[in-house]
Amino acid sequence: MTAIKQAALFACLTFVSAAAHAQALTGTLQKAKETGTVTVGYRESSIPFSYLDNSGKPIGYAMELCGKIVDAVKAELKMPNLKVNYSPVTSSNRIPLLENGTIDLECGSTTNSVARQKQVAFGPTYFVINVSAAVKKDSGIDRFEQLKGKTIATTSGTTSVPLLKKYAKAEDADFKEIYGKDHAESFLLMADGRAAAFVMDDILLAGQIANSKDPSAYKILPGSLRSEPYSMMLRKNDPQFKALVDKTIEAVMKSGEINQIYAKWFTSPIPPKGINLNFPENAANKEAFAHPNDKGVE
């Protein structure tokens, strides 16, 4: 064998082994394979996306979609006994916990924003919300403009905070803001009369209202401060896992299965109290399901 032939053979072998390496697992999938576990982050009171039922088990629309992803990971790794851990997260610690590997996938009510995309990646949009305000029916407030000069509650660490401040500036409205550390607390501030309105994503408001003592006492204002896409959050620069997430969720959307899952959580009675949110698919949601995408909002 001549030296040239040897070199050619060596080159071929190198190429083959490089190709084999390209198939090797990276990122989250590699971590799941090595540790035999995958950890899903959930929210404790983001109804109906991700919350605890009476037995303390995390359930919800987002949790169900993430269940599909977990199943896909099991199939991909050929590890049917892959252990799935569930870890509670809050709106303030979800990004650090994802980045440091405490959780591998966050399934809650996280807005996919361009700013957040600098830190993390998102799966396909599974819900589109409008930022609106919940008020008491007997408050006599029907429009956003009537909130001028009033105290407004919102949850710290959410995108509603800068949004509200921008709106106040644009409309020359003088709000007093108070912050709850979670949605239940912010709602309590409004229900208690300490704030005239609770400004948050409309579906979360619907969830808080549905779970309150007297759901008929509250209403959500029409109009919207802005629309935001919700999506599951995963680590950035993890192309294998991202591809798996996209493929899995797109399949659910394209097959129409998403409509049944949607109906189960948004237009039927849901645990823990058997309340119906009565929140049918709107045009924005239909569009998101028809054309799966992970575009973030500015």
Added chain:
Amino acid sequence: MLDLGIFGEETPDGDTTWAMSLLSGLEYTLALVALSWIVAMVLGSLLGVLRTTNRRWVVALGDAWVELFRNIPLLVQFFLWYFVVPAFVPPLKRMALEMDPTRFQLLLSVVCLGLFTSARIAEQVKSGILSLPRGQRMAGYALGLTEAQTYRHVLLPMAFRIIIPPLTSESMNLVKNSAVAYSIGLAELFFRTREMGEMTFRYFAAFGAATVLYVVVAFAINRVFAWVERATAVPGYLGGKR
């Protein structure tokens, strides 16, 4: 690697920079610490003294106070004061509805932190008084001083000198404990730090700055107390120079 430019950047509402936002948080922290320190010192000294008298029901009351505030986590106390107590105390409820919400948060934080710390200071004042030889109290009475005069002129001057070191720690703890007020939404330093972290994702810079500010405040208190300790030292006693 350490890019400090973030502190000069505007906050999302465009009102101010992040540095100014943190400093406005520091203002609330300092106000909260100063006011609750006064509440804690006044109440704590009073209760500490009462617990060393021989009136049984007064001692029992003081003991109950200390155990109540020492045994409930501070975070829970903040929640109780802000959400639960107003529901049962109508005047407080009225204040909650009518007062400026930020002022109301500050007021309740001062009350909560002040009472919590008063229990701890009461314990220290009591131990300071009990550490004095029994003969001092008796000497006071033998001189014809009343009980109140004995405390004022004989016992407390020495007791307070003895407890300056633990009081220093307690006052520094107060600074650190003030961060828990974020849980009821008071926009103090820790609240602003979290806000900055959440909105810029520059957690390292935000918490680094907060760490420095907390250390500076706590250390300043440490130095003030060290000065007080030197300035009030009695020559030949407790390490005072002859």
